[in-house]
Amino acid sequence: MKLAIVERGLGNVEEERKLLDEGLKKFPSFFKLWLMLGQLEERLDRLEKAKEAYDLGLKHCPNSIPLWLSLVNLEENLNGVTSARAVLTLARNKNPQNPQLWLAATRTELRHAYIESMVPLPPSRWMDKIMDALRKCDYDPHAIAAVAKFFMHHSKFKKARTWLDKAITIAPDVGDFWALYFKFELQHGTDGTRRMF
Template structure:
């Protein structure tokens, strides 16, 4: 795996593919090799080949959630929501009580404007995974503004020490311009899960908006010292080929830019919906 990563970073595609193929012959149940080979084919635009890799990988590693998610995303890209639904449904049948699979299904429906179906799926997800912080955090963002306080209280009753829920509540205080409370809850999130870079990005973004230079420097310094390695958005940036060996400070700042673009896109979507209903 490490040898293939080196070749990927050097841009030696043929050697990377050869090493992955050799590795899979020796270790067919090592899911990371299947993921890397599928991602290689996706980077090259060989989507059918990537699908074949993920399918084969799942025969050897049927309980690998990352492979199921990769195949679901690829099917949505290639063949639309229907195929992605089928993949994610099969994944949930083979891997019960997995919040990541439920969340992926909910997000797929939301991406295609199916709010009602997403709400139904979320309700089922919380029944099957009642103590999942990532599901409760996502559910807070899905309900209308006036209902978010109630939903937050429900989430805290189920998992009051989960960093995802704490961060979701912090964002509500942030949105309501309750600066002191927002900062307190964001700090709780990074204390509970210092290895998740997404929370450090939220903290830093918050301080850029509402803090002073000293607090901004403090967050940046502690984040770099902590060396976070996980987080959905953090890993998407830190593991990108072009960001290989980038320092933590650079990854953090790139993530801040990405979060800003997400917010702009979300606001544009809200505006379009308002215009639609107005006419």
Template sequence: MEEVKWDAIKNGRRLMKSSTERNPKQPLCWIASARLEEDAGEMEAARQLIQKGCEECPNSVDVWLEACRIANARSSPNSNEAGKAVIARGLNLIPNSVKLWMQAANLEHDDSNKSRVLSRGLQHIPDSVLLRKAVVELATAEKSNEEEEEENANAKQSMNLSWEPERARMILAEARKRGGGTERVWMKSAIVERGLGNVEEERKLLDEGLKKFPSFFKLWLMLGQLEERLDRLEKAKEAYDSGLKHCPNSIPLWLSLVNLEENLNGVTSARAVLTQARNKNPHNPQLWLAATRTELRHGNNKEADILMVRALHECPNSGILWAAYIESMVPLPLLNG
């Protein structure tokens, strides 16, 4: 087993080296390379690779965040000094990055230091809602647990209409009357009825909503899911098919149809739908990943390996594909042609 893993790591290193040489300005290539070394237990190699990634991609927030994580993983427990140094270098180059300022604050243990970092961030990005929210949350954290729980409960109650279904019905019905309502109003209306178990009213709202907003994929998705709940699988298929005519780039609709076809007619039908989906969306990593996992579920490991190689060639910068590859640690065959 160790020999297999070592072969996988060597094969992965070859693939990653080729990827970083071909795409030195692509952050995800460096991140994936560093994570491969980390998985192999070579933390110094991981640090050197991600440092090279910072040099090649100095304006990539993701690379600096990864460098921070690896730096802290190599340092002593509860010490964030190495990570702080990395983030400081990143902020010198990208001072308008909200994510980097938030990470800088998270690395501080003391609330006063957190507040100081967030304030500095706001000096650079005064219109950042996220930074202001963090400052407010930090300030209110000093309140007693009882007061905080009460405030959170009130906030949730005021924001979550599903706690008061009859009131929600009234508000949403009024919104639909005023100019017909938005697509989200129709969606939320159907959700309320679904929560109450009113299947026919839910279906009626979805049907009416789709007449007004046929390009809103979530309504088609909800209609298909409604039919699936009622075990009307052919009707569900019709809903997904109709939705895809209006929304051919909706990945959730494609994936729902794939799952349905796999359950109804097996892997051959699911494979055909996935091929059609990829033809319309050739550079979508979720579809490639779904195709790979479909083959794996049915024991078609060789086909899955070939699909993974094709996927990484079509989507060389996809984080989810590189992560899936590294997690599986399966040696990949070379792609001919």
């Protein structure tokens, strides 16, 4: 693998491919080799070949989240959000407790503004959807922060503050949560709540 990285750095595409192929014959369940092969094909703008590499890699390594995420990104660029959504659904079915996949799904929907599809739902259904997402990703702090953003977006500031508190309590070392909390307090807080920063 390290030799393939060196060859990539030197720009020797054929040597890189040869080393990756040799490595995959010996270690077909090593996901990084499949990932590198897919990335090589993407760099060469051979997107169908890249898709084949990721698909083959997932047959050998169905629990490799980096492979799933690479395939999702490729599908989104190649065939659009519908294909990416289908791949994410398959990935989440095979890896149901993985918060990275749920986060990727949320980000995909946000990128394409489909999160607004929840707005027509009555507020009583919002919490059903939110709690379902939280249960499925085992109360991951990123999901909790996403819930806080949802409430901020809908001007439910007391609930947003509660969920932000939960996010920073669970993961106090994640600076993004503190930055979000700080921004929230600057925009919607009182002098008393701003003093904590």
